[in-house]
Amino acid sequence: MSRASHERDPIGEYLNQLRAGLRTGLQEAELIVAEAEDHLRETAAAGLATGMTEREAQEAAISSFGPVRVVVRAHHARRGWLAAAGQGSLAAWKLASILLLTSGVTGLAIAAILTIWPPAVVLPRGVPARVPAPIFLGVSDSLWLAWAAAAAGGAILLAGCAVTLRRRRRRGRGMLLGGLFPVVAAGFFGVIALALTALKASGVRVPGPVPVPGGAAVAFLALAVGYAIGMARTLRRQSRGQAGAFGRVLGNR
Secondary structure: OOHHHHHHHHHHHHHHHHHHHOOOEEEEEEEEHHHHHHHHHHHHHHHHHHHOHHHEEEEEEEHHOOOHHHHHHHHHHHHHHHHHHHHHHHHHHHHHHHHHHHHHHHHHHHHHHHHHOOOEEOOOOOOEEOOOHHHHHHHHHHHHHHHHHHHHHHHHHHHHHHHHHHHHHHHHOOOOOHOOOHHHHHHHHHHHHHHHHHHHHHHHOOOOOOOOOHHHHHHHHHHHHHHHHHHHHHHHHHHHHHHHHHHHHHHEE
């Protein structure tokens, strides 16, 4: 139905006001308006079947649907929650991918080092010898496989996340978590590094893809520091840009 025909009835006028109030893309707005029109027309048809006039049925349908400002506010609130949930899911996806990849790569590196340079142990007779590290005895193959699977899985997940974020940027949706992802990542990996350091100090061995808390703690601490430095550089560039813009404004006066 054309906009001109909408203006001849209350439902048409209501839909025009709804379309004007939506702060979304044109295609999304038209979909929302089309859904609202279907609901309103069906409700009005039910009113006509009960003996109402056409205008009375349309006004009753509009009244049951709600004022335009309330519908628009509810839609924007729902859209905001969905956007926040989407951003949170993407952030968790990226963090989990990096965590898995780092764990696998760290495990493989530690395995390679301990295989090439096994630690020295003292045999019962007191004779020093170079033997394979005890952590690899009997389970080395399964641990190698676990670390390789963790590294490969993390790399695949991270690549998929990168594609999703690239598509998101092309649609003009801005930076992840409003540009605060580096802060979140720095805190996340910093907490993991501290937890692994505490486990190392307590003498607890972590089984599975991260068998050596000390080595893994160094890797995650490096990630945390890297993200913190990256965020600091970004903030410095932004502050310089704002200062430059302010200077240009003063210079033009």
